[in-house]
Amino acid sequence: MASRxxxxxxxxILGDSGVGKTSLMNQYVNxxxxxxxxxxxxxxxxxxxxxFEDRLFTLQIWDTAGQxxxxxxxxxFYRGAxxxxxxxxxxxxxxxxxxxNWREEFLIQASPSxxxxxxxxxxxxxxxxxxxxxxxxxxxxxxxxxxxxxxIPYFETSAKEGFNVEAAFECIAKNALKNEPEEExxxxxxxxxxxxxxxxxxxxxx
Amino acid sequence: xxxxxxxxxxxxxxxxAASKQFECLGGEVKGYWFxxxxxxxxxxxxxxxxxxxxxxxxxxxxxxxxTIHPTQYATERISGRLKLIKxxxxxxxxxxxxxxQSSNPRLxxxxxxxxxxxxxxxxxxQSIRRHTPTIGWQYVIVVLSSGLAFPPLYFYSGGxxxxxxxxxxHVLIVRSSEDANVFLVNNFQDPLQxxxxxxxxxxxxxxxxxxxxxxxxxxxxxNQERLDTVTTSEDNHSGSxxxxxxxxxxxxxxxxxxxxxxxxxxxxxTRFARETTSQLFRDNLVDGHGHGQSQSQSQSQSQSQxxxxxxxxxxKDHQPLExxxxxxxxxxxxxxxxxxPIEFDKLxxxxxxPRQHPLGVEEWxxxxxxxxxxxxPDALKxxxxxxxxxxxxxxxxxxxxxxxxxxxxxYAERQYVVSVKTAEYMTIKNQWQSISPEQAKRxxxxxxxxxxxxxxxxxxxxxxxFYEGDDNPNVRLxxxxxxxxxxxxxxxxxxxxxxxxxxxxxxxxxxxxxxFWCFVSLMERLGPNFNRDQNGMHSQLFALSKLVELLxxxxxxxxxxxxxxxxxxxxxxxxxxxxxxxxFEYDKTLRLWEVLWTHYLSEHLHxxxxxxxxxxxxxxxxGEEMDFDTLLKFxxxxxxxxELDPVLRDAEALCxxxxxxxxxxxxPGTPPALPIPEASIYQQQDDEVx
Ligand SMILES: Nc1nc2c(ncn2[C@@H]2O[C@H](COP(=O)(O)OP(=O)(O)O)[C@@H](O)[C@H]2O)c(=O)[nH]1
Ligand SMILES: [Mg+2]
Numbered sequence: 005m006a007s008r009x010x011x012x013x014x015x016x017i018l019g020d021s022g023v024g025k026t027s028l029m030n031q032y033v034n035x036x037x038x039x040x041x042x043x044x045x046x047x048x049x050x051x052x053x054x055x056f057e058d059r060l061f062t063l064q065i066w067d068t069a070g071q072x073x074x075x076x077x078x079x080x081f082y083r084g085a086x087x088x089x090x091x092x093x094x095x096x097x098x099x100x101x102x103x104x105n106w107r108e109e110f111l112i113q114a115s116p117s118x119x120x121x122x123x124x125x126x127x128x129x130x131x132x133x134x135x136x137x138x139x140x141x142x143x144x145x146x147x148x149x150x151x152x153x154x155x156i157p158y159f160e161t162s163a164k165e166g167f168n169v170e171a172a173f174e175c176i177a178k179n180a181l182k183n184e185p186e187e188e189x190x191x192x193x194x195x196x197x198x199x200x201x202x203x204x205x206x207x208x209x210x
Numbered sequence: 211x212x213x214x215x216x217x218x219x220x221x222x223x224x225x226x227a228a229s230k231q232f233e234c235l236g237g238e239v240k241g242y243w244f245x246x247x248x249x250x251x252x253x254x255x256x257x258x259x260x261x262x263x264x265x266x267x268x269x270x271x272x273x274x275x276x277t278i279h280p281t282q283y284a285t286e287r288i289s290g291r292l293k294l295i296k297x298x299x300x301x302x303x304x305x306x307x308x309x310x311q312s313s314n315p316r317l318x319x320x321x322x323x324x325x326x327x328x329x330x331x332x333x334x335x336q337s338i339r340r341h342t343p344t345i346g347w348q349y350v351i352v353v354l355s356s357g358l359a360f361p362p363l364y365f366y367s368g369g370x371x372x373x374x375x376x377x378x379x380h381v382l383i384v385r386s387s388e389d390a391n392v393f394l395v396n397n398f399q400d401p402l403q404x405x406x407x408x409x410x411x412x413x414x415x416x417x418x419x420x421x422x423x424x425x426x427x428x429x430x431x432x433n434q435e436r437l438d439t440v441t442t443s444e445d446n447h448s449g450s451x452x453x454x455x456x457x458x459x460x461x462x463x464x465x466x467x468x469x470x471x472x473x474x475x476x477x478x479x480t481r482f483a484r485e486t487t488s489q490l491f492r493d494n495l496v497d498g499h500g501h502g503q504s505q506s507q508s509q510s511q512s513q514s515q516x517x518x519x520x521x522x523x524x525x526k527d528h529q530p531l532e533x534x535x536x537x538x539x540x541x542x543x544x545x546x547x548x549x550x551p552i553e554f555d556k557l558x559x560x561x562x563x564p565r566q567h568p569l570g571v572e573e574w575x576x577x578x579x580x581x582x583x584x585x586x587p588d589a590l591k592x593x594x595x596x597x598x599x600x601x602x603x604x605x606x607x608x609x610x611x612x613x614x615x616x617x618x619x620x621y622a623e624r625q626y627v628v629s630v631k632t633a634e635y636m637t638i639k640n641q642w643q644s645i646s647p648e649q650a651k652r653x654x655x656x657x658x659x660x661x662x663x664x665x666x667x668x669x670x671x672x673x674x675x676f677y678e679g680d681d682n683p684n685v686r687l688x689x690x691x692x693x694x695x696x697x698x699x700x701x702x703x704x705x706x707x708x709x710x711x712x713x714x715x716x717x718x719x720x721x722x723x724x725x726f727w728c729f730v731s732l733m734e735r736l737g738p739n740f741n742r743d744q745n746g747m748h749s750q751l752f753a754l755s756k757l758v759e760l761l762x763x764x765x766x767x768x769x770x771x772x773x774x775x776x777x778x779x780x781x782x783x784x785x786x787x788x789x790x791x792x793x794f795e796y797d798k799t800l801r802l803w804e805v806l807w808t809h810y811l812s813e814h815l816h817x818x819x820x821x822x823x824x825x826x827x828x829x830x831x832x833g834e835e836m837d838f839d840t841l842l843k844f845x846x847x848x849x850x851x852x853e854l855d856p857v858l859r860d861a862e863a864l865c866x867x868x869x870x871x872x873x874x875x876x877x878p879g880t881p882p883a884l885p886i887p888e889a890s891i892y893q894q895q896d897d898e899v900x
Pocket of ligand 1: 019020021022023024025026027028038039040041042043044070129130131132133161162163164165668669
């Protein structure tokens with residue numbers, strides 16, 4: 005079980021409904037784009053075998069419903085994630101503005117051991133639309149946000165045309181891999197911290 | 211007081227105010243802290259708790275007129291005194307009903323003892339849910355780590371804030387990230403784990419059915435022991451008191467006796483299930499649907515198709531259909547699987563009655579009187595339950611099943627309803643149609659809603675010829691109806707999944723206004739599934755876990771051991787009523803829905819359908835030791851190997867088998883049951899208790 009866990013890299017894709025999460029995942033895993041994907045209900049994942057420095061890994065990519073209302077489900081799905089991908093539609097300002105919320109929501113629900121250094125990757129999707137004429141989120145703006153959140157890597161993609169998708173997921177996989185050993189190291193630490201807090205709080209007399 | 215930022219509750223205005231107020235009151239509060247109070251050590255303490263060192267016990271919070279509502283009847287409310295007691299570093303909560311206060315002769319001291327909370331340590335408490343409704347009293351629900359919950363405690367004299375403020379001073383509490391009204395207690399070890407277990411709670415109960423509380427079954431001996439402490443007392447050690455109250459309440463209000471020890475019922479379950487099963491089995495033998503061969507015989511080549519199918523379900527290690535993973539190169543390792551408890555003596559599973567052909571035009575007309583009234587709605591529902599409806603009749607029949615037409619309406623009345631409702635629909639539709647682009651610019655909520663709907667209708671059932679192709683007018687209708695609905699029910703708005711529910715309805719009704727009103731009726735039942743707090747979903751997933759525990763405890767134990775008890779893998783099934791499951795094609799979906807809508811046998815047949823499908827795959831699920839991820843994937847990808855009719859028969863049998871215990875596992879107000887109107891609870895307010 006433990007060895008299997010190590011081989012598995014868990015990636016969560018988050019972002020507003022309709023930004024192209026399902027399409028990106030399918031483009032990367034199956035190399036195809038369809039206009040017929042249904043709105044995601046609940047959660048699902050696809051897996052892809054990847055090779056990195058002579059080792060084989062299984063990338064498990066989780067796709068969840070984008071509406072805020074379903075966020076309470078996150079707890080069950082975000083657990084054990086190695087990397088979180090935040091997607092926005094470069095043609096929809098609101099989807100970009102939601103990124104902060106998605107990031108925070110993820111950190112709360114997944115409660116990774118080291119939230120400061122947890123790897124995120126941001127994708128600005130649908131750059132193909134209207135030859136870029138309907139674009140409202142500039143590359144500069146997106147990059148500035150990424151820089152402000154601890155230098156999150158940023159990619160501009162088109163799930164429809166398959167543009168930059170492979171490169172983006174390569175980066176995602178690498179980041180997930182970086183996260184993996186750390187996670188195990190940090191577990192005991194967390195427990196200690198928790199114990200300390202417990203003592204503090206129960207020792208408190210007002 | 212130590213605080214780390216994650217425990218900071220100061221973002222809550224109420225909470226901050228309460229803490230302040232409490233600090234100001236500091237001196238006063240200390241005034242009524244008293245040491246070694248006789249009430250603490252003598253009458254209030256349980257054998258397990260504070261009595262060992264009375265000098266140490268302090269009452270840090272005391273509130274009178276804290277009341278529970280075992281039923282919706284005002285005369286059966288029990289008032290008492292709530293206390294928080296500090297002993298050493300532990301905090302305890304007690305709630306002791308007043309003696310002899312009740313004017314109601316039916317409320318015996320025994321009944322009161324049943325609800326008494328005797329010194330529950332906060333280490334056993336998982337969360338506290340606060341409710342501050344605008345009308346009615348504030349109340350809290352205290353949920354134990356075991357998943358059991360005490361009945362809602364109504365603060366007739368206020369004081370929820372101080373209560374929480376006091377708790378906060380002595381115990382680590384963290385606000386739940388999912389619900390600002392939930393405070394997680396002792397959440398330091400594994401926040402994630404704790405939150406997860408909080409999802410197992412019956413949310414709908416917590417949110418507005420104060421007349422009852424739901425108690426799950428104990429998961430281990432400790433809980434049992436602690437519960438005993440809570441529910442029994444010196445003068446009432448027997449379960450008979452509990453049995454008593456249960457039976458009594460059942461006679462006067464069968465639907466609401468959840469407040470009593472469901473726990474106790476669960477202990478009877480195994481035996482009950484066996485007895486029912488054998489009973490059903492015998493019945494089946496009698497009317498020729500069962501078969502009495504031994505297993506080896508029944509596996510012989512001569513068996514009928516039906517028998518073979520049944521047997522596939524019955525013997526968990528003989529499921530050729532399920533054993534073919536589509537593109538999994540690894541041969542799954544199979545481990546021994548505990549047998550299905552509903553298999554009776556290995557012979558056969560109980561099946562529901564054989565399915566009938568769908569209701570046709572001629573038979574349909576026999577249900578109508580000369581003016582078009584349905585003479586016997588129950589007979590009609592039963593008929594549809596067992597066979598569904600022929601396609602060309604659906605438009606008419608669905609309007610009844612969904613409640614758009616009433617069963618006792620005449621042809622003429624229905625015609626009238628249609629014209630009135632069409633006009634009404636147009637009025638509501640006009641509300642958003644008249645929003646100008648200028649106005650829309652300043653109406654973010656409208657634009658967001660419209661955007662969501664636009665995105666979803668173009669991804670809804672587009673492979674169906676009815677919705678296929680560019681600029682399909684029916685896709686436009688989906689959009690218009692959903693947007694109109696989001697104005698009709700502005701509070702609920704639009705939520706993903708709704709387009710999936712509307713699509714078959716529009717496909718059948720072929721009329722914008724009628725589809726809208728049928729959808730409205732459906733959403734009356736399923737609306738809570740789409741609520742912001744996901745209440746309806748949580749209560750169904752909770753009920754599902756209770757039903758599986760009841761009907762297949764080995765499978766339940768397996769889910770428990772594998773962290774699958776949240777049943778999120780059934781989320782999609784329930785939210786869109788199995789529509790996306792590939793095993794049910796569109797036509798099958800229509801059939802399944804009309805059967806579910808009859809509410810014959812149970813409003814919650816869909817939960818039994820979930821279990822029927824899970825049970826069909828239990829061998830594979832446990833044999834391959836699926837973990838949560840694998841199980842979710844497996845269920846999302848279940849392919850067309852299952853036929854609808856056998857699943858429905860299984861579901862029927864399971865529903866019958868679960869009987870009253872099944873119904874008791876489902877919290878009141880769980881969709882598609884209509885929500886319990888909160889107003890009616892307060893209407894019966896009784897001045898004397900105030
Ligand atoms: N033009 C274009 N359309 C896209 C792209 N990615 C997704 N879409 C479309 O956007 C809509 C929503 O995509 P989907 O992947 O379902 O979004 P999700 O809700 O985030 O999963 C669908 O109609 C897709 O066909 C893209 O890169 N370019
Ligand atoms: Mg999606």
